[in-house]
Amino acid sequence: MTDEEKFVGTTIAAWKQAVARLDQLTSKLSDTQLQAEVSPGRNRVYYLIGHLTVVHDRLFPMLAVGERLHPELDEQFVNKPDRKSGDTMSASDLRKAFNEVNSKLTAAFEALPTGDWLKKHAAVSDEDFLKEPLRNRLAVLQSRTGHAMFHAGQIRLMQ
Amino acid sequence: MTDEEKFVGTTIAAWKQAVARLDQLTSKLSDTQLQAEVSPGRNRVYYLIGHLTVVHDRLFPMLAVGERLHPELDEQFVNKPDRKSGDTMSASDLRKAFNEVNSKLTAAFEALPTGDWLKKHAAVSDEDFLKEPLRNRLAVLQSRTGHAMFHAGQIRLMQ
Numbered sequence: 333m334t335d336e337e338k339f340v341g342t343t344i345a346a347w348k349q350a351v352a353r354l355d356q357l358t359s360k361l362s363d364t365q366l367q368a369e370v371s372p373g374r375n376r377v378y379y380l381i382g383h384l385t386v387v388h389d390r391l392f393p394m395l396a397v398g399e400r401l402h403p404e405l406d407e408q409f410v411n412k413p414d415r416k417s418g419d420t421m422s423a424s425d426l427r428k429a430f431n432e433v434n435s436k437l438t439a440a441f442e443a444l445p446t447g448d449w450l451k452k453h454a455a456v457s458d459e460d461f462l463k464e465p466l467r468n469r470l471a472v473l474q475s476r477t478g479h480a481m482f483h484a485g486q487i488r489l490m491q
Numbered sequence: 492m493t494d495e496e497k498f499v500g501t502t503i504a505a506w507k508q509a510v511a512r513l514d515q516l517t518s519k520l521s522d523t524q525l526q527a528e529v530s531p532g533r534n535r536v537y538y539l540i541g542h543l544t545v546v547h548d549r550l551f552p553m554l555a556v557g558e559r560l561h562p563e564l565d566e567q568f569v570n571k572p573d574r575k576s577g578d579t580m581s582a583s584d585l586r587k588a589f590n591e592v593n594s595k596l597t598a599a600f601e602a603l604p605t606g607d608w609l610k611k612h613a614a615v616s617d618e619d620f621l622k623e624p625l626r627n628r629l630a631v632l633q634s635r636t637g638h639a640m641f642h643a644g645q646i647r648l649m650q
Contacts, residue, residue, distance in 0.1 A: 333624060338609050339498035342625050346633040371530040371648045450497050465492060466501050474505040474633070478640040485644035489530045 336446045343449075343470055343477075344441050350480040351434045354384065357487045358430075363423035370486040375414045377490060378423055380483050382409035385430045388437055391476060394454045395469045397440035402429050441473065449473075495605045502608075502629055502636075503600050509639040510593045513543065516646045517589075522582035529645040534573045536649060537582055539642050541568035544589045547596055550635060553613045554628045556599035561588050600632065608632075 333341070358366070358381060366378040375383075385402060386409045392398040408417050421429070449470040452461040461467055492500070517525070517540060525537040534542075544561060545568045551557040567579050580588070608629040611620040620626055 335495060335606070335609055336498070338624055338627065339495070339629065342627060342630045342633065343502070345625055345630065346637060349634070350637060374648055447494075450494055465497055466504055468497065468501060470498065471501045471504065474501060474636075475508070477633075478505060478509060478636060481637040481640040482644035482647070485641035486648065488641070489533055489645065489648075 334446070340446050340449050340470070343473060344438070347441065347473055347477045347480075348438060350477045350484065351438070353484045354480060354487070355431075357484060357491070358427070361490060365490065366423045368490060370489050374486070377487055378419070378426065379409065379414035380487060381426055381430050382421070384480060384483060385426065385433055386410045387476065387479060388430075389433045391437055391472070392440070394472060395440075395444075396454060397444060398436065401433055401436065405429070444469075493605070499605050499608050499629070502632055503597070506600065506632055506636045506639075507597060509636045509643065510597070512643045513639060513646070514590075516643060516650070517586070520649060524649065525582045527649060529648050533645070536646055537578070537585065538568065538573035539646060540585055540589050541580070543639060543642060544585065544592055545569045546635065546638060547589075548592045550596055550631070551599070553631060554599075554603075555613060556603060557595065560592055560595065564588070603628075 358377065361377060366381070367376055369376050370380070382405055386405050389400050389402050389405070392400050405421070408420050450465070450468045452458070452467065453469045453472050455472075456464075456467045517536065520536060525540065526535055528535050529539070541564055545564050548559050548561050548564070551559050564580070567576050609624070609627045611617070611626065612628045612631050614631075615623075615626045
């Protein structure tokens with residue numbers, strides 16, 4: 333294993349741990365429990381799973397590793413806050429979509445050549461990237477891992 | 492900037508963002524508000540700040556980058572759950588301790604030679620590290636960044 337493979341492997345391992353934590357927390361909750369708010373007046377767990385599904389799904393084009401799987405979820409789970417539109421997907425189908433996005437993303441991450449992780453992502457211009465080389469794909473993956481843990485901490489309050 | 496410096500720089504940047512997020516969330520709360528629970532029956536924000544201070548303080552010996560600054564906080568904030576011992580530090584002093592630990596840690600991370608991040612940390616044996624090279628210092632930093640974001644998500648519920 334080269335040093336570069338170790339750097340990338342460590343970061344992908346942290347992503348997998350965050351996804352595993354979310355799986356562990358949400359699999360303990362019934363579909364009915366997903367309808368509960370993480371704290372009074374706050375987002376439902378159901379909404380957070382949809383929100384995370386969309387944010388992760390958007391990584392396919394952003395990191396240039398594939399096509400999006402569930403763009404139909406954007407409206408309910410990112411464009412609008414919780415309970416501002418009707419629920420468009422059953423809890424069971426939402427769990428499936430979340431798992432599908434995460435597992436296909438992880439496979440794509442593991443297949444990406446090591447050196448590609450330091451290349452720019454789709455949301456930064458060539459000009460900005462020349463000045464700020466840390467705005468690379470690896471930074472996006474670390475940011476999304478942190479975002480997943482942020483919401484995992486909220487879902488944890490249900491147990 | 493070499494590729495190795497980019498890998499390490501990206502990871503330290505993610506750590507700094509997590510600490511900045513915690514600073515931003517807690518600086519909005521008064522000392523009185525820190526006494527509130529993040530959700531009914533859950534940890535107080537005050538406790539979470541103490542808990543994060545200890546977990547971060549332990550990184551000095553774990554990553555071999557310095558001596559601990561506040562071992563006296565272990566008993567209240569890690570060994571015991573919230574409200575199982577009297578508060579040993581004022582909110583104001585706790586904020587100072589948290590900031591002191593984070594800023595000295597960040598300076599130590601930035602001073603660590605790039606190649607050292609792939610070395611083993613103090614909590615893994617030589618034998619295990621030979622088999623599992625991803626149990627390196629960088630993995631610990633990413634894990635603690637995720638842990639900081641996990642609790643940031645909970646503190647976010649106070650706003």
